[in-house]
Amino acid sequence: MTSSPVSDKRQHVVETAYVLFKRAGFHATGIDRIIAEADVAKMTMYRHFPSKDELIVEVLDYRAMRFDRQLDRLAQEGIPPEQKIGRIFDWHARWFRSPDFHGCLFAHALAEFGDPGHPVFKAVVRQKNGLKRRMRSILEEVMPRGRAESVAATLLMLIEGATLLAQMGQADAAIRDARKAAMRIVAVSRRPQ
Numbered sequence: 001m002t003s004s005p006v007s008d009k010r011q012h013v014v015e016t017a018y019v020l021f022k023r024a025g026f027h028a029t030g031i032d033r034i035i036a037e038a039d040v041a042k043m044t045m046y047r048h049f050p051s052k053d054e055l056i057v058e059v060l061d062y063r064a065m066r067f068d069r070q071l072d073r074l075a076q077e078g079i080p081p082e083q084k085i086g087r088i089f090d091w092h093a094r095w096f097r098s099p100d101f102h103g104c105l106f107a108h109a110l111a112e113f114g115d116p117g118h119p120v121f122k123a124v125v126r127q128k129n130g131l132k133r134r135m136r137s138i139l140e141e142v143m144p145r146g147r148a149e150s151v152a153a154t155l156l157m158l159i160e161g162a163t164l165l166a167q168m169g170q171a172d173a174a175i176r177d178a179r180k181a182a183m184r185i186v187a188v189s190r191r192p193q
Contacts, residue, residue: 010048013038018059022102026056026112026120053119056109060123063105064130071134081141082186085155088135089179092159096171103167107160132156142190151189155182 016038020029031052035045049055074087095101106124113120132152139148158178165174 009040009044013040013045013048013055014058014062017055018062018105021056021059022100022105022108026109031055056113057119057123060106060109060120060127064123064127067127068130071131075134075138081138082183084138085135085182085186086179088155089159089175089182092162092166093171093175093179096163096166096175101166101171104160104163107163128156131159139186139189142186147189151185154185158182 013034017029017034020034020037031045034055035042038045049058070091071088074084077084077087079087106127109120110124113124115121132155135155136145136148136152139151143151158181162174162178165171
């Protein structure tokens with residue numbers, strides 16, 4: 001099944017806005033710039049996205065979906081849970097080293113939209129909680145649910161901290177140390193308590 005020109009235009013706007021937002025930020029990137037870069041009519045933009053907030057949420061959902069597809073492939077691999085967790089950290093290591101790395105788009109969104117009732121804030125929470133849920137699901141194969149929940153929250157904090165340090169130019173040390181700590185935490189948490 002092929003996509004329609006309307007959905008192609010919509011997706012093109014999302015992808016264009018994604019590139020602009022990750023480079024310059026959300027508030028600093030105006031709708032007129034997105035329209036110009038995407039080479040769409042103002043009417044087209046507003047037909048698909050009546051407000052900038054709706055576009056931002058769509059961009060965040062698009063980014064989350066790309067990451068989720070990679071995690072879906074990981075979940076299907078027949079490897080032990082520790083290796084799956086290690087692969088999540090390995091994915092971050094590759095991302096940190098990519099020339100396109102500008103820090104976490106979700107963390108940037110949270111910094112710019114701090115109101116917990118705002119749709120952008122809620123989109124960030126969905127993504128971060130989604131990653132934590134996936135790690136918890138992996139860990140539940142080797143530890144009780146409550147412990148898996150706690151360990152997943154700790155691993156998320158390690159990833160977020162490593163991402164910030166990577167943005168500060170310390171990518172290699174940050175992900176190496178975070179991965180090592182994560183593997184120790186998982187190993188200790190597997191032991192009967």
